[in-house]
Amino acid sequence: AQSVTQLDSHVSVSEGTPVLLRCNYSSSYSPSLFWYVQHPNKGLQLLLKYTSAATLVKGINGFEAEFKKSETSFHLTKPSAHMSDAAEYFCVVSGGATNKLIFGTGTLLAVQP
């Protein structure tokens, strides 16, 4: 069965500094991995997805993630945090016959001025 583990429940960075949100996955076959973001009182928005093409995936708003099979990781990064990046971020793996999404526990990103 597939699963994802988000290693940090809270991350706090200063505006303009790099962001690193960590995610490890478990899958018996080549996974489809996603990062979703949820701003307060908003729905879940897709940031980026990995579907066995390039291992470095670029998403919206300057975010990117690298699929590392040897480390079973799919960490999310951004070179320079912006105040508007403050939100909850979910690492997600797709699985099952209908590609249902299996969510991690989420990482709450705070951006300090």
Next chain:
Amino acid sequence: EPEVTQTPSHQVTQMGQEVILRCVPISNHLYFYWYRQILGQKVEFLVSFYNNEISEKSEIFDDQFSVERPDGSNFTLKIRSTKLEDSAMYFCASREARGGFNEQFFGPGTRLTVL
């Protein structure tokens, strides 16, 4: 830009009452999903729906739950007799049917509170 909508945004009900949560998926999408997030916990898959039938469901989705696409645009989740532990945020999602890795588009959620 097309989006998934959900109504109501908040629903408060008494234990044992029936509730219906409504979703309008994106019009050309063919796969529909319900997820829920209990406060402080992870988002959990409930059910997927395709071609007017349930295609996959989780252990959570017991006989108290049902889904329906009554009119070709709405997609509803019914909880027949609510329990305190059904209090959660319920998200609807939809995706196109081409290929297996299309993005699921989520609605803003319905917060259900069972008293």
